[in-house]
Amino acid sequence: MKLLIPDAILPSVQDINLDDLRRRGIAGLLIDIDNTLVPWGNPQMDQALVQWIKRAKARGFQICLVSNALPDRTASFAQLLDIPAVGQAMKPLPRAFRRGMELLNLPPGQVAVVGDQLFTDVFGAKRLGLYAILVNPLSTGEFGFTKIMRRLERRTLRRLVRRGLLELESIRSRLGRD
Numbered sequence: 547m548k549l550l551i552p553d554a555i556l557p558s559v560q561d562i563n564l565d566d567l568r569r570r571g572i573a574g575l576l577i578d579i580d581n582t583l584v585p586w587g588n589p590q591m592d593q594a595l596v597q598w599i600k601r602a603k604a605r606g607f608q609i610c611l612v613s614n615a616l617p618d619r620t621a622s623f624a625q626l627l628d629i630p631a632v633g634q635a636m637k638p639l640p641r642a643f644r645r646g647m648e649l650l651n652l653p654p655g656q657v658a659v660v661g662d663q664l665f666t667d668v669f670g671a672k673r674l675g676l677y678a679i680l681v682n683p684l685s686t687g688e689f690g691f692t693k694i695m696r697r698l699e700r701r702t703l704r705r706l707v708r709r710g711l712l713e714l715e716s717i718r719s720r721l722g723r724d
């Protein structure tokens with residue numbers, strides 16, 4: 547259960563406080579793509595997010611994309627943002643997160659994972675001792691397996707609230723229906 551508790555829950559990537567991360571000793575970010583930086587399956591990234599990544603880089607943060615998407619899709623965003631990427635990550639397996647840390651040349655204590663999913667991004671991060679930032683998914687039109695996972699995710703978040711491990715306020719916007 548502990549491995550499912552995010553260190554921070556934010557509406558979007560743009561709400562990440564870089565000063566706060568720096569105070570925590572974090573120097574690198576491993577960022578998810580689908581539903582974190584672009585709506586699921588979308589080929590275009592919002593300019594505001596492109597600018598945010600640029601600003602974070604200019605502030606000295608090292609950034610790598612870690613995505614379960616196919617390498618082609620991952621590579622196109624990596625190219626756009628001029629940062630490294632690990633595609634077909636099979637999160638929450640540790641391999642891709644480790645590869646990302648290798649690419650940034652940073653130890654676990656200095657790395658944060660940013661993503662929209664509890665069971666892939668947060669769990670994958672926490673089991674390796676990384677700081678985990680959960681953001682709201684950019685699009686809610688999800689199908690099949692992801693839809694089932696979202697339901698399970700909401701159930702788990704509610705359970706964490708009942709056990710006093712999470713503030714209801716922090717996850718209210720994710721709960722929605724059911």
Ligand SMILES: [Mg+2]
Nearest residue numbers: 578580581662
């Ligand atoms: Mg995602």
